[in-house]
Every structure is written in structure tokens, then in C-alpha cells.
Amino acid sequence: MSHTPYPSSYYAASANPAPTRDALSDSVETDVCVIGAGYTGLSTALFLLEQGFRVVILEAAKVGFGASGRNGGQIVNSYSRDIDTVERSTGSNEARLIGAMAFEGGQIIRERVARYSIDCDLKDGGVFAALNSKQMHHLEAQKALWERFGYGQLEMLDHDGIRNVVASERYIGGMLDHGGGHIHPLNLALGEAAAVESLGGVIYEQSPAIRIDRGDTPRVHTQHGQVTAKFVVVAGNAYLGGLVPELAAKSMPCGTQVIATEPLDTELAATLLPQNYCVEDCNYLLDYFRLSADKRLIYGGGVVYGARDPADIDSIIRPKMLKTFPQLQGIKTEFAWTGNFLMTLSRLPQVGGLDGNLYYSQGCSGHGVTYTHIAGKVIAEALRGQAERFDAFASLPHYPFPGGQKLSAPLSALGALYYSLRDKVGF
Template sequence: MTATSPTEHIASWYAASANPAPSRPPLEGEINCDICVVGAGFTGISSALHLAEQGFDVVVLEASRVGFGASGRNGGQIVNSYSRDMDMIESRYGTETARALGDMAFEGNRIIRERVAEYDIACDLRDGNLFAACNAKQLKGLREHKALWERYGHQQLELLEGSAVKREVNTERYTGALVDHSGGHMHPLNLVQGEAAAFESRGGVIYEQTPVTHLKHGDPVQLTTPGGVVRATRVVMAGNAYLQGVVPELEGKSMPCGTQIIATEPLEAERAQALLPNGLAVEDCNYLLDYFRLTADNRLLYGGGVNYGGQDPNDIEAVIRPKMEKTFPGLKDVGIEYAWSGNFLMTLNRLPQFGVLNDNVYYAQGYSGHGVTCTHLAGRLIAEVMTGRDERFDAFAGLPHLPFPGGRMLRVPLSAIGAWYYETRDKLGV
């Protein structure tokens, strides 16, 4: 985490509506611990909580605030599986790898629900999400998607075609949809803050405003911060798209990408229900997808787009509002009260990157837009590998970490060209 990271949450609806949470002091002085976790987002806090439950002495270092990055800014959707599904994994990496990852594809969802129940976390958790098809090709893909997930044991799916879509989304835009009744949505900043409080209740310590400026490999690993030093037997690097300059070998095979979200003014309850009658979260099937849902106070939260390299557009509302109005033309008169962006970390094969450096520095990153559930799985797997159960962690660690074509200088323009190609195909329905 860099020393120049902002010190407070961005001005999002999540930050404005967050539950009260303490401001934790920065590290001052020198300390020792069993495990040091770098980054207090979902990956870091999930790892820290699982490890604390196993009895480890765990310290978390966060450059800004708990949930400052993608974990406190995302669309809040609980979407199963990974950014690339098991059919692609099977074709590229074999049936054994696909079966191993497939057996874990729906576990992160369950972990979230277990955490909310066990620690009584108030995060507006609601059931159900759906994938929306914009054309006949995408609808065909949803039929195949349903069959694939059912082959891997996931049965809580329902395919809607034609006018049946309006049961869930009141728009003319979609030709079909796949409802995942086991999915859902929630307030992500409240979730990660609730999990952080659960970690602290287990004896864990979080230092905010504490960027790591230098990591020295060894036994113990030494992490230097502006105000102190941590010596740890093992380390978990969990900064994701906001980890910069500390471990360069983790940066060359991934790329930060920005996505933008707007939140409307509160809608009258009847008007909100008319948009999404059963309150499901929605994402479409385009390569550069739109995603949206209703919040607990009846705002429509609408996101979309990708900025490769993670740069923010000058006017977020100007980018996202036309997408919202294309889906819901009746919202042209609605005011927008919040607009924000955040970075996720994309990998070339769109699969997460797990691994270990120098035998005692572990990492999990690169969820490529499907991080809410997979980060929670990552925390469990990191706790497993540190207690001698490495099979499931190694199933991910064995995946290749591929460099982007053109290296760090050309990865952004080349990715943008590729995205333009797929976006054009989406528009043409081919």
C-alpha cells in the first residue's frame, strides 16, 4: 500500500449510509505477530478473521480505512462462481482442475451468509440476483450456463424467457434472464466493517492509516511503515488493485481497472418496486456489463463500464446515466445524488491469482470483477494452508499467472482494443 493513499472513504452512498465504525490508530513502534495481513478489504479481513478463529496472533495493516478500496465501493452483488466459468477452466486446464474449482464455486456465498448470521452483521442482506440477456445469443448462453452450473451441483436456478423477464425487471431491454435464487446483494462497506469488528472481537488488531512502505523477505518477514515495523512469521498480501510498489512481482501480471456507479435520490416505494418487483440484483451479459439493484432506502444503484488502468472519467454521471435510462427510460426525471468509482484487479485469464513467495508471503488477488464471493473463499483457503491443509489453496495456486501482452506499457491500450471488439460484438448480437 502506498504512502500517498487517501486517508478517508470516497464520497459514495455506501460511506454516507455506513454503520458507525471506529477510526483505528496507525501503527507506532515495533511489534511482532504470527501473521501480518496487508490490506483491510474483503480478502484481508476474511483471511484475518479465519486465522484469528484458528487461534493465530494476527495484525492487519491498512493504508487508509477498512473497506477503502473495492470492498467498500462495489455493486454489492453476491454473484456465484468466478469471472471465467468452469467450462473455460475445464477446456484450458483440465477436468481435475475444473472439478476442484467447481467444488468451491458457490462456497464464498455461503461464507458471507455464515458471517452475517454468526456475528449479527447489519448489512441489508437480501436474496436473489439474475443475469440478463440482451439478445438471442446471450439467452442461448444463459441456457448453457444453467446446464453447466447444474452439472456442478447448483440447482437454485430459474430461466426466464421473453415477457417473463418483466416479473423481475420492468424493462424492454432484455430477451431473457437466469435467476440465481441463492445469490443476493448487500451493503458491502457495512459487511466488511462488520467482519472487521468480528475479527477484533477475536483478539485481532487493525492499524489504519498505516501503509507498508517496504517489505523485507526473511524469517521473520519485516514490514516497514511510516511509524513502525512489524515482524511476522508469515504475511498475507491482500491489497489487490490498491497494492502498489511493495511487491513488484505481483503487479506485472495484473491490471487495475476502474468501474463507476451512480445512486439516485430515494424513490417512492411503489416506483422502486415497479422497477425490480422482487428486489433482485441484476447484471447483464455484455462483455462490458451493466449492473444495478435497489438499496434499503429505495435508491436505484446503477453501475457499468470499465476504465483500463483504473483512471476515473471526468464526469461519472455523464457516463453511467445514459446506461440507466436505456434500461429504465422512465427515470429521466430522477435526480442523481451520488457518483463514485473504484478499482478492481483484472488478470489476463480472468481467474484469481493465489500463491506464495519465499515460503512465507502468501497472496490472493485478481478476482476480475467477481471479488465479493471469491475474496471470502480466499480467506478460508489461506487459513487452511496455514494450518497444513493446502489442497484447495493449491488448486488455485496451480493456475498460470499470465503476463499481459505488451507488458505494463501496452497492457491498457491493447486491453481497450480487445474490449472494443467484444463490445461491438455485443451490440451486433454476434
């Protein structure tokens, strides 16, 4: 039987101990079969188990193998496209519901960490850093937008204020979200998996779903076993492949790249990010960075459309890091990795149901740490017959990428180039 290990990354190298989980080799029955042991699947399973459902999770590789275990580790509120885009895309009641949920994911993460004693280096505070006056005006509008939906944890930072939180000359100001934060993402996934098992849930690793027999009693097949369930939840995101053909045309896997430096001197680390906040800039193709628990700078950015792995990740990301922090010249890069996320054309999540008993959520579009935890809650609500919030997400319109699957990556890359040029000239 094939075995897929974690890809090399700082997170895999510093992960908490976890049990070796068996592959499925039998026929089992359950209430809900969840496909994918990333944040969406784990969050869904936890909420369902807490409500008394029996749950089996099928994971193609290992818990948190995909984006959940490789991302930048930042707790960022709202969605990849903000609430004003949602308001333009759907009805007023649906926009109200989705807007209210924009700040719930971080709360769910903190509640899970506290309830299940998850060791994942949780730290509070996230900064949006502006490189020009246009971006500052955008942040002021974003603050007003979020406050209109009842969120009151934002603080504008002027030129001196941004210098107090990040030691870079690139930024003219920013906005601090006291409700943001950062975590060790793989350890969060591992902790949530342990919580799932503590409630009686079963996780099979190295068990990719290869076929779903859809019908009144769906059956999910792996190479050596099958799960018969009342409901199926598809939570594979960028690693789903063609398992559910209806979901493939309106989404595209994309890759993002991250590096981690060698551990920094304590004094140097403290000067870079004195309050230990995480930071992301306001560019369309944004950079993001933070300190790890052992004082490495974790720095990410860039998008590869179509999810190809670059030959030399460090050569892509390190110049970005040194542009932000030239004082790190000479500091070694010890880890460099890539991971895939799933993007929709609207950059809003794709949520819905098929056949009355198959539910899905995907397409976080690079903004998934918080959203996936909300998704798990609304899917669990829908399975209990409380579908108002699920239906609000399902009402968001989604369209195929122009050019179909063959041309979606190059056309998206051209669009991104346009916005990247706009970032550079500041208009």
C-alpha cells in the same frame, strides 16, 4: 501523518458507525500479518482467528477503502471466467476443486452475517438478464454447467418471467440465481472488521506497508512502525502498488463507475424491481443494478483500463440507466463514484506463495465479492498445512499483459471495444 478518508460515495454516506483505528507507531509481533483490510484480508483474518492464530492487519487507508467498499454490492457466484474456462486451464482434479468452490463464497458471506450479526442489508436473489437469443443460449449452457458441479438454485426466465422481476423492455429473458443476492458492501466490510476485533485481531488504519523484509521471519514496515510475523498475507489487490514486484506484471488495475439516484417513491421502486433482486446483464462490458435499503437505484457499468478516474461519471452511467429504465427520466443522481479492481489477463484469480511464508490472492477481475471470501478460507487452510484447495487455485496459469505495463491498458481497451461491438450487434 497523512490521513486518507473514504472517497465520496453512497456507501460512505450511509455507512454504519465504526471506531477510529490507530495507525501503527511501534514494533509488534504476531503470527500473521495481513496487508489490506478489504474482503480478502478480512476473510483471511477471520478464518485464522477462529483457528487460534494471532493476526495483525495493516490498512493503508480505512477498512473497505478499495473495491470492497465501493462495488455494486452483488453476490454473484462463480468467477469472472466461468468453470468451463477453469477446466480448460488446469488439471481435472484442480478444476473439480475450483468448480466446487464456485458457490461457496455466498454461503460464507451469509454465515458471517448470521454469526456476527452484521447489519449490511442482505437480500437474496440475483438475475442474469439476456439482451438477445445468443445470450439466452449462453445462460442455458451456464445453467447446465453449474448443475454439473452440483448447484441447483437456478431458474430460467422467459420473456414474461424477466418482466416479472425487472421492468425493462431491453431483456428477452434471463436466469434467476436464488443463491445470489446483494448487500451494502462497505457495511459488510465494517461488520467483518468488528468481528476480527471481537476475536482479538488488531487492525491498524492509515498504515500503508512500504517494504517487506522477506526471509525466515518476514518483517513488514510502515512509515512509523513494523510488524514481525511468521507469515505475511498480501491482500492489497488493485491498491497494492509495487510492494511485491512479482505480482505487478501479470495484473492491471481497472476502474468501474457507479451512480446512485435520489430515493425513489416506494411505488416506483417496487415496479422497477418487484422482488428486490439484483440484476446484471450478459454483455462483455456489463451493466449491473439493484435497489438500496432506502430505495435508491444503484447502477454501475463500464471499465476504465489503467484505473483513471473519469471527469464526469454521471455522463457515462446515466445514459445506460435511462436506456434500461426510461421511466427514471427526471430522477436526480445524488452520488457518483469510481473504484478500482484488479484484472488478470485470464480474468481468473491469481493465487500463490513466495519464499515459503508469503501468501497472496488478487486479480478478482470484477467478480470479487464472493471469490474474496473463498480466498480467505483457502489461504487460512494453507497456513494450517491443508493446501489442496489453495494449490488448485495456484495451478491456474497466468501470463503478462501484451505490451508490458505501458501498453497493457490501451491494448486491453481495444480488446474490450471489439467485444463491446459484438455485444451491440448480438453475435
